[in-house]
Amino acid sequence: DLANIDPMYQYSLVFFFQLFALAVNDSRNPEETIEDLSVRCKQLNDYFLYLLYKNICRSLFEKDKLIFSFLLTVKLEELAGELNEQEWRFALTGGISLGEQLPPIPADWISQKAWGELNRLNQLPNFKGFMNDFTKDMNKFKEIYDSLAPYEMPLPGKYEKFTELQKLCILRTIRPDKMVPAVQLFVIRKLGEKFIKPPPPDLKLTFNDSNKTTPIIFVLSPGADPYSQVLKLAEEKGRTCHHLSLGKGQGKKAAELIDGAKNPKGPGGWVVLENCHLLISWMRDLDKICDDLLSEPNKVHKEFRLWLTSYPSKDFPVNVLQNGVKMTNEAPKGLVSNLTKSLMTDPISN
Numbered sequence: 001d002l003a004n005i006d007p008m009y010q011y012s013l014v015f016f017f018q019l020f021a022l023a024v025n026d027s028r029n030p031e032e033t034i035e036d037l038s039v040r041c042k043q044l045n046d047y048f049l050y051l052l053y054k055n056i057c058r059s060l061f062e063k064d065k066l067i068f069s070f071l072l073t074v075k076l077e078e079l080a081g082e083l084n085e086q087e088w089r090f091a092l093t094g095g096i097s098l099g100e101q102l103p104p105i106p107a108d109w110i111s112q113k114a115w116g117e118l119n120r121l122n123q124l125p126n127f128k129g130f131m132n133d134f135t136k137d138m139n140k141f142k143e144i145y146d147s148l149a150p151y152e153m154p155l156p157g158k159y160e161k162f163t164e165l166q167k168l169c170i171l172r173t174i175r176p177d178k179m180v181p182a183v184q185l186f187v188i189r190k191l192g193e194k195f196i197k198p199p200p201p202d203l204k205l206t207f208n209d210s211n212k213t214t215p216i217i218f219v220l221s222p223g224a225d226p227y228s229q230v231l232k233l234a235e236e237k238g239r240t241c242h243h244l245s246l247g248k249g250q251g252k253k254a255a256e257l258i259d260g261a262k263n264p265k266g267p268g269g270w271v272v273l274e275n276c277h278l279l280i281s282w283m284r285d286l287d288k289i290c291d292d293l294l295s296e297p298n299k300v301h302k303e304f305r306l307w308l309t310s311y312p313s314k315d316f317p318v319n320v321l322q323n324g325v326k327m328t329n330e331a332p333k334g335l336v337s338n339l340t341k342s343l344m345t346d347p348i349s350n
Contacts, residue, residue: 001057001071002072005064007314008219009057010168012322013158019055020204022046032195049076057198058206061221062337066180069195070280077165077190084165085122091168094176095120100277106135109145117173126166133157150175151182164189200340201327203229210325212262213293215306217321222329230272230307240269244291247275258289261304268303287317294323 002009027047034040053072055179057065079084089095090102094117105115122131135142137156144153151171154160159170164186184196203226210216218226227243242257244250254273260270276283286308293300308324310316 002064002068005067006061006219006309006312008217008312008316008321008326009060009064010318010321015322016052018229019051020048023051026051031330049071049131049191053195054199055209059219059328060200061328061330062220065198066183066187066196069182069191072195073187073190074165081165083128086163087126087169090121090124090173091165094172095123098143107138107142110144114176116218121173122170124169126162133159143176144171150178151183151185163292165281188341200337201329202234203327206325207233212300212302212304213297215290215320215324216294217306217324217326218307218309218329219326220309220311224329226309227272227330230270234270239305241272242269243272243274245274246279247283248279251279251285254282255285255289258306261292262300264301266301268301270305270306270307272309274309275315276308276316280313280315283315283317287319290317290320290323 002011006168011162018088023044027044028034028040049072053069056068060068074083074088094113097116097120100119102119105112110118112322119131121127121252122129133156140156144150144155145201147153147165155162155167155170159167162170168179168182172179187196206216220223220226231241235236240261244254244257246254254271257271257273260266273286276286290306309329310322
């Protein structure tokens with residue numbers, strides 16, 4: 001689903017296998033013995049779910065992280081057999097207007113669009129009779145409409161006992177401008193607050209998740225340049241960093257840099273190839289190089305690392321995206337994000 005949002009959001013089955021194996025090893029306390037299988041399964045499921053969330057969020061832009069949390073929550077409901085497909089589609093689209101004749105709008109605070117969605121909501125099986133209740137309790141629904149935080153207001157009558165998704169459907173018709181905080185509350189109530197607060201980017205953790213055969217891919221946004229961070233990490237690790245900004249005619253030089261750095265008899269250097277999106281004609285060769293790294297690990301120095309940077313591009317090799325360790329690099333937005341990045345950046349963090 002995420003690949004429909006951005007072509008760089010690609011993940012392989014191998015990636016999930018590796019994550020699950022990591023969760024099996026790291027979720028158990030060696031000093032604790034769990035004999036009840038159901039307790040162990042819950043422990044493993046909870047640990048894997050948050051590990052998956054952290055690893056996927058690392059490769060998403062800020063604007064897409066809440067979408068992922070929402071999709072994850074809904075997918076879990078679907079697997080548990082608790083998701084109503086009609087209500088899910090309505091929450092996303094507000095239903096489809098077929099030009100049907102609607103009754104007169106009963107109040108001036110209800111827009112034409114909202115009135116159409118209210119009538120379409122009334123057609124869903126679990127909302128039969130909703131329009132009668134709406135007109136009967138219109139003053140209470142008006143209070144929700146006027147509220148600064150309508151997603152926290154109790155719904156009139158039986159609707160307060162509705163599921164969280166059904167409440168989202170009702171809110172969408174009345175206050176669609178508050179769907180973002182409402183979705184956040186939906187995720188919090190289902191999975192917990194930590195699933196709407198992704199951890200800040202950490203280059204060292206990303207590096208630790210990589211190995212000599214998996215490239216590390218920075219998905220760029222305007223104004224972002226991760227090279228200085230990579231160079232500093234290389235200095236800390238005592239590694240030589242070979243840098244090349246890709247452009248016309250640079251493909252051969254890039255391949256030579258990789259061949260030299262990966263040589264198992266050499267010192268084991270790092271190669272940073274910036275702006276891969278500017279050399280689309282060489283992407284097929286890059287795909288072949290990364291495939292050779294995976295298929296012939298004995299010919300790769302154990303300390304070798306391949307770093308790639310690129311703006312989102314539909315021409316970037318899918319196999320490289322799926323098998324690589326991805327990380328977004330963008331300027332922080334908001335006071336909390338800016339302060340967090342400042343505290344984690346030299347010289348303050350050192």
